[in-house]
Amino acid sequence: MAGHEVSVRLTVDGTARQVDLDPRVTVLDALRDELGVMSVKKGCDHGQCGACTVIVDGRRILSCLALAASYDGADVTTAAGLGTTDHLNPMQQAFADRDALQCGYCTPGQVCSAVAMLEEARAGMPSHVSPDVSDTTVDLTDAEVRERMSGNLCRCGAYVNIVRAIQDVAGQDVARAGGGAA
Amino acid sequence: MKPFAYERPTTVEEAVALAADGGTYLAGGTNLVDHLRLGIREADRLVDLTRLPLDEITERADGGLVIGSGVRNSDLAAHPLVRTRFPFVTQALVAGASGQLRNMATTGGNLLQRTRCVYFQDPTTPCNKREPGSGCSAVEGFGRYNAILGASEDCVATHPSDLCVPLAALDTEVVVVGPSGERRIAFGDLHRLPGDRPDLDTTLDPGELVLAVEVPPLDFAVRSRYRKVRERASYAFALVSVAAALDVHDGTVRDVRLALGGVSHRPHRARIAEEALRGRPATPDQFRSAIEAELGAASPGEHNAFKVPLVRNTVVDVLTGLTEGSAA
Amino acid sequence: MTTLEPRMLEPEAPAAADAAPTGHDRMRVDAPAKVTGTAPYAYEQPVEEPLHLFPIVATIALGRIAEIDDADARALPGVRLVLTHANAPRIRVRTDAALTILQSSEVHHRGEIIGAVVADSPRVAREAAALVRVTYDEQPAELGFSIDDPRATVPRRVNAFKHGSYERGDADAGLTRGTLVEADYSLPMEFHSPIEPHAVTAIWHDVSALRPRSTRLTMYDTNQGTGGHGALLAPVLGLLPTQIEVISPYVGGSFGTKGWPWPHLVLVAMAAKRLTGRPVKYAMTRQQMFRTVGHRPASKQRIRLSVEADGRLGAIDHQSWAPTSRLRSYVDQTVSATRMMYDVADLRTIHHAVVQDAAPGSFMRAPGEFSGMFALETALDEAAHAVGVDPVDLRVRNEPAQDPETGKPWSTRNLVACLREGADQFGWAERQPVGARRDGEWLVGLGVASATYPNMYFVPNRAGVRFTGGRYVVELQASDIGTGAWTVLPQIAAEALGVGVDLVDADIGHTGLPWAIPAGGSVGTFAWGDAVVAAARKFRRTHGEHPDEGDHVTATGRMPRGSRGYSRHAFGAHFAQARVSTVTGEVRVDRMLGAFAAGRIINPRTARSQLIGGMTMGLSAALHEEAHLDERFGHVVNGDLAGYHVAAHADVGDLEAITLEEHDPWFGATGAKGIGELGIVGAPAAIGNAIFNASGVRLRDLPFTPDRLFDAWGQPTASGTRATSP
Structure with missing residues (x-):
């Protein structure tokens, strides 16, 4: 049975977009191939690297495994929506300050993941290294940051700098600070 | 990926009707989209379940829980009743995948995820699960992740879920609905051993939809633990995993629940070991002999033989830790 | 930080350190673009109305294509071109067999590119490629290799122009002096796995059919050098290098895989030639990254060395066996570092290669040095343990006054300072006897290994x-x-x-x-x-x-005049603290310190990132990385990032790199040496040596996964070894 195109509305980095899509198109491919939004990266297309991480309605997800049709109406934030080169989000600034990147290809996903991760920790989400999963306050140790960021691979090996960058801003309200689209 | 039609029903009845008419259910997509893209699965019509009212967790009068099949892994992990009454469920969830994937993956989808056997995922190699009768490449191939319990000569794949391991330990029931109505399946009856039909992972009938997972109360599950062993410290499938809840009174095992992951085509409830432990002293030696009894049926191959001592060590460690915890 | 004076006179005085723009931290100028995701990588370069390509690849290891049935693919709406050997442009200059694609029905390895579909969307291209039915006449392929493989040959030269075989003194006689240490080591096939897969957009402009030299090819690519790619691709495509424009401003990681043009570039250019004027885009899938873009070949090595009671080495015999593709030969210079590393009079070093019907290997971060130094630096730890000498002291005692291979003086060599300074800062003095340190279920230990990387400045x-x-x-x-x-x-x-x-x-x-x-x-x-x-x-x-x-x-x-009179290398020392679970066999690396003497550091911030990046990749190789080439099929069966594990955040504990002050005038006017590869060399050995110190288990096969520990513990496994893919 051949598929018919579906109409999908997405708010991308604060801008409402509408596009008619083959239902096979993922949020990732809709952004990159249909809407020209390149601030989200494709590293594996199978949920194995985290490069395509975006924040949807406040939660970090992998856009490569998200069919766009299923996310009709979603509010999508990419790294370009968190800040601009002239007005970086505090997380982005911390990444730059700590040299928490080399090739830069995993970086937008790392940044989005880190911003949403801090919100999760603030909300009391437990992790694999939490000493007691019933405890709703998270002590965001380096081990906690590493575990919570483990879905974002970095092949250049910037992990230690990324952890420092995240810890620099862990006490701040990153999600709502900084420039770019609200 | 072949083209497919896309439907987004808002009621269960509508979804079941669409599925009966050649539809494939789509939930979080973390497994299905992966497989469609690999070309190891095809669909004519996707029936998107994400708009169905199946994302609630409710408490039963007896203290058990009803978990909607659409509840995302992260929400289930963070639920106050889950993390306090059944901590090993939360531990299993947060040991799985990554933060991003847990925000997408659903409870129902987790139950129905398919093996990560590398040959299953590679359409250019024989695999009885993907293409019945083509042969099993894993038996004599890359076999470190292969099953040690309940495998057949046709399939040595393991079930990849973390969540299912504590659910297997908890006497959970799965509520499903299909074209011929609603029914309840004991968790242990949901997943199959491969036998000569490894293409069938579960006992679900075509078109059946998981509505909910019902977890009965188990007081001593407040003292439970999930331990996962893997090749990375995070973001990797289990080599093996252990879910256990232990009730120790005066140094004696009053009751125990024990299940294993990464060892079989289905989440493996270790009933032999449980039986061997009830009423016995809660000591490492007893734990060891109990799990060795369970592993008596193990038939590892060349590359996965290490799983036998690994499971034994991990079970002894988990049960010993729970014993010490209850003494404290 | 230790200050070390350069040993040699400087051809030109360096600039004053204080006010100089070099030698100080500078924030990465491309950081703002990269953290906002706005730096344009290859696939992201804007082009008008692109078409999309998806390749067709061989599913046999050796044989011929009998028939290609592309009727269903051609019938699919949106398909613009099906390219196979039947209709591909002819390649007249065959400089590289791996690039000479679609010229015949022959299949040389599984995963080889045998065609492509170009369509209006990436989805249709991929769907159509899956509809192309290829039948083959299959032949038995040669796959697999072993130490002392009877088919092995000794290449005259291996990568980087190193000699296949080199001896000095009398190794056999030397091995009879002192204690003999003898063992076999292995490393699996590894993949570069940059997070940005290969991607290219090609546009073939025929300005005038009457003037063939007016043809222009534009390639938006991701590579390590645009000029090199253009020069290597031009003859294959029947163009002059000046006719190819290659654009690659941002590269999402490489580690060697983007240092040489691979056949997909020829494929996309061929398609662009058939579809003149239309941009043809191709983004390689992660799975295809394990097929035709190179890899670090597997390595099996045997070391025999003798050591005196005082830790002085008597002789070393270090030999390696490696697979090489019949299609295009590539052999790592695995034992070359052993020739210059220590003061050993009697030495034998030989590379052996075994031809395979598999995809060509290639250089991957520190080719040769990485593999060879894993074995050598592990063997040195074994030697130190055998004679009861501290492993740092043993290395210091074998420090050569000049390069023992060439007899040339060192331009600068500060390995001893790296070992000493690193030991101080790491807390090496806290190291306990084997198996003495326990933390709950975990055994904890410390390990050391040297690092080195040569000057590779040739042009x-x-x-x-x-x-x-x-x-x-x-x-x-x-x-x-x-x-x-x-x-x-x-x-x-x-x-x-x-x-x-x-x-x-x-x-x-x-x-x-x-x-x-x-x-x-x-x-x-x-x-x-x-x-x-x-x-x-x-x-x-x-x-x-x-x-x-x-x-x-x-x-x-x-190069500075007279520099060839010196032996020029960078050096370093890795220190690692590892822990081994006595329950699960899992290994964790708590902390690592690398101390490096790598010439003048131009930008300490980015230099440190490269060094810790190398160490991180070394840790990843030590604990995780292992591609399984299934010899029944001829391809890697765990070829994605869920099957081929690279280190994740949680695997990397406290990692630090320090650099010792050094200025080497014989590397060039900047006084700098290379640092991109130095950080990975020796890192796995330091971790393996720490595992030995922790647990008494000597692991000689990478990676150090739990099954290896269980094998070593002698648990009732069905077999003492695990099949390691060649």
Whole structure:
């Protein structure tokens, strides 16, 4: 049975977009191939690297495994929506300050993941290294940051700098600070 | 990926009707989209379940829980009743995948995820699960992740879920609905051993939809633990995993629940070991002999033989830790 | 930080350290673009109305294509072209067998590119490619290799022009003196796995059919050197290098895989030629990244060495066996570092190669040194344990006064200082006897290993300096693959020009600029830097301190005169603390410290990132990385990032790199050495040696996964070994 195109509305980095899509198109491919939004990266297309991480309605997800049709109406934030080169989000600034990147290809996903991760920790989400999963306050140790960021691979090996960058801003309200689209 | 039609029903009845008419259910997509893209699965019509009212967790009068099949892994992990009454469920969830994937993956989808056997995922190699009768490449191939319990000569794949391991330990029931109505399946009856039909992972009938997972109360599950062993410290499938809840009174095992992951085509409830432990002293030696009894049926191959001592060590460690915890 | 004076006279005095633009932290100039995701990588370059390509690959290891049925693919709406050997453009200049695709029905390895579909959307291209039915006449393939493999041959030369075989003294006699240490080591096939997969957009412009030389090919690619790619692809495509424009400003990681053109580039260019004027885009899938873009070949090694009671080495016999593709030979220089590393009079080092019907291997971060130093530095730890000498002391006691292979003096060699300084800062003195330190279920230990990487500067480079808009632009075909070239080349230019670094920009990453070698072999900063310094000085000589708008020079950087009289290498020492679970066999690395003497550090911030990046990749290789080539099929069966594990955040504990002050004039005008590869060499050995100190288990096969520990513990496993894919 051949598929018919579906109409999908997405708010991308604060801008409402509408596009008619083959239902096979993922949020990732809709952004990159249909809407020209390149601030989200494709590293594996199978949920194995985290490069395509975006924040949807406040939660970090992998856009490569998200069919766009299923996310009709979603509010999508990419790294370009968190800040601009002239007005970086505090997380982005911390990444730059700590040299928490080399090739830069995993970086937008790392940044989005880190911003949403801090919100999760603030909300009391437990992790694999939490000493007691019933405890709703998270002590965001380096081990906690590493575990919570483990879905974002970095092949250049910037992990230690990324952890420092995240810890620099862990006490701040990153999600709502900084420039770019609200 | 072949083209497919896309439907987004808002009621269960509508979804079941669409599925009966050649539809494939789509939930979080973390497994299905992966497989469609690999070309190891095809669909004519996707029936998107994400708009169905199946994302609630409710408490039963007896203290058990009803978990909607659409509840995302992260929400289930963070639920106050889950993390306090059944901590090993939360531990299993947060040991799985990554933060991003847990925000997408659903409870129902987790139950129905398919093996990560590398040959299953590679359409250019024989695999009885993907293409019945083509042969099993894993038996004599890359076999470190292969099953040690309940495998057949046709399939040595393991079930990849973390969540299912504590659910297997908890006497959970799965509520499903299909074209011929609603029914309840004991968790242990949901997943199959491969036998000569490894293409069938579960006992679900075509078109059946998981509505909910019902977890009965188990007081001593407040003292439970999930331990996962893997090749990375995070973001990797289990080599093996252990879910256990232990009730120790005066140094004696009053009751125990024990299940294993990464060892079989289905989440493996270790009933032999449980039986061997009830009423016995809660000591490492007893734990060891109990799990060795369970592993008596193990038939590892060349590359996965290490799983036998690994499971034994991990079970002894988990049960010993729970014993010490209850003494404290 | 220890201050060490350079041992040799300097050809030219370095600039004063304090005010200089080099030697100080500079934030990566491309950081704002990268953290916002707006730096354009290859696939992201805007083109008008692109078509999309998906390749068709062989599913047999050896044989011939009997038939290709592409009727269903052609019938699919949106398909523009099905390209196979039946209709592909002819390749007349066959410089590289791996690039000579679609010229016959022969299949040389599983996964080889045998065709492509081009369509209006990536989805249709991929769907159509799956509809192409290929039937084969299959032949039995040769796959698999072993130590003492009877089919093995000794190449005259291996990678980097190193000799296949080299001996000095009398190794057999030397091995009879002192205690004999003898063992076999292995490393699996590894994949570079940059997070950005290969991607390319090609546009074939036929300006005039009457004038073939008016043809132009534009390729938006991701590679380590645009000029090198253009030069290597041009003859294959029947073009002059000047007819190919290669654009690659941002590269999402490489580690060697983007240092050489691979067949997909020929494929996309062929499709573009058939679809003149239309951009043809191809983004490689992660799975395809394990097929035709190179890998570090597996390695099996045997070391026999003798050691005296005082830790002095008597003799070393180090031999390696490696697979090489019948299609195109490639052999790592695995045992070459053993020739120069320590003061050993009696030595035998031989590379053996075994031909396979598999995809060609290639250079991957520190090719040869990485594999060979894992074995050598593990063997040295075994020697130290055998005679009861501290492993740091043993290395110091075998420090050679000059290069024992060539007899040349060292340009600079500060390995001993790295070992001593690293030991101090790491807390090496806290090291306990084997198995003595326990933390709950975990056994904890410390390990050390040396690092080295040679000077690989072989070809002069050119660079330009332009003055425009009141600013200076340094121009050359350099490439920033995450190394920091965008950032440090202006630093080098600013210092040579005598201006503030904020007045200098870089123009790199595309052809049409002065020739520079690709970013590889850890030569970028010092070799390109030589040309940049030469151009800056020429600019001042030509245009003075007050240039006019548009003033421009180009100049050639050459190795310092007399540098060939010196043996030139960078050195370092890794220290690792590892823990082994007695329950699960899992290994964790708590902390690592690398101490490196790598010449003058131009930008400490990006240098440190490269060094810890190398250490992280070394940790990843130590604990995780292992590709399984299934010899029944001929391809890697765990070829994705869920099956081929690279280190994740949680695997990397406290990691630090320190650099010792050093200035090596014989590497070039900057005084810098290469650092991109140094950080990975020896790292797995340090971790393995820490595992031994923790647990008493000696692991000689990478990676150190739990099953290896259980095997070593002698648990009732069905077999003592696990099949390691060649």
